[in-house]
Amino acid sequence: MRLNKTFLFAVLAILVLTAIVLAIWLPSKTKVINLDFLISDQNNNFQLEEGENLEFRISDTTAFENAKMLWEFGNGDSIVKSNKVNYRYKKKGKYLVTLKIDDKFEVPKYIDVIGVNRNRAIDSVPKIHAVERGYVNEQLVFLTNTPGIKTWYWEFGETGTVDAYESQVVYTYKKPGHYVVKLKTDQSRFAVYHKIEILPLFNPITTEPTDSLQIVANDIKTRLQAIADASVRSSNTYYKNLRHIEKQYKCEDEEMVIVVNGDKYNDLYSYCQGLHYLDGKGSKTILINEVVVDTIRCIKKVNVTQNIIKK
Structure with missing residues (x-):
């Protein structure tokens, strides 16, 4: 009888020790429900x-x-x-x-x-091509040709909101004044700006909107005629008018082709050199009769009608 009691006591002691050991070591390396x-x-x-x-x-x-x-x-x-x-x-x-x-x-x-697409356009800073002066009710062209851009936000300063969403837009101002054109794109961190002055028409009801293409064509015609009329020694006149055409109407890194009388093709620089250094200049000169263009910015082709006259 005493042996049985001793055995039961030993078994009970072993169970108690096992429980203590499990209580100490069981939580190790385990998940906790209220921990996150x-x-x-x-x-x-x-x-x-x-x-x-x-x-x-x-x-x-x-x-x-x-x-x-x-x-x-x-x-x-x-x-x-x-x-x-x-x-x-x-x-x-x-x-x-x-x-x-x-x-x-x-x-x-x-x-x-997840990965993030951090690719950007090679040149993400847009450039606005537009005239610096226009008239009320004139159809003015605003253009940007920066590569890599898919979305454009134009604000022309008259409405106080975004006015257009294309790379090339035509806008007509209703009131005269000085305006700041704002352009923001999906690839540019900061907006770019362009200042423009809008002049009033004396008779806005009866006067037709100004033909921007004709204004540009007449300006180019005047510049070309000045190069043709200048003496060979007058290099200042030559470069002044050539650079004006380049700055105002020629696209960067693109050629401007001059088509003479519908069949002769030449680049801008070679054509202007021919006007300025005409063989026999002094006894004869070139008369620019007409200039025709199909856009006011980034002009790639200019049609010129001309003839040689003797002095």
Whole structure:
């Protein structure tokens, strides 16, 4: 009888010791139901992006205030810090983030870091091509040809809002004054501006809108005639008028072709040199009869009608 009691006592003692050992070691490396952590993105678009500053913070800071916390980010990087940390992923992908507390508790969480398209246009700064002076009710052309741009926002300073969404637009001012044209695009960080003066018409009811193409054509005709009339020694007149045509009407990195009398083709520079250094100049000269263009900016072809006259 005494042996049975001794045996039962021994068994009971073993069970008690086992329970104590389990109570001590069982929580190690286990998950805690009330333990969790939150992730916040810097730009608040609810997406975790590569290169973005991400904030990882424990949900209940009071429960583990003095605990040792190890943050593992699933790519070999880790940070030992309490409560919250900041981290940037250099590459997109899926990662297992694990928070370990006092080497006893851990909370794993999978996250998906997405890639961000950071490609930009080669030249994302747009340039506005437009006249600096116009008239009320005149159809004015505004153009930008910067590569890589898909969306344009034009504000012409008269309505107080966005007026057009194309790369080339025609706008008519209703009132005279000085205006600032604003252009913003999907590829430019800052807007670009262009100042324009709008002059009144003396009789806006009966006067037809000014023909911008004819104004440009007449201006080019005047410049070409000045080059033709200037003496060979007058290089200032030659370069002044040539540079005016280049600056006002020629596109950068694109040729302007001069078609003479419908059949002779030449580039702008060669044509102007021929006008200025005409063989036998002094006894004869070239008369520019007519100039025709099909646009007012970025002109690629100019039709010239001319003939040689003797003095």
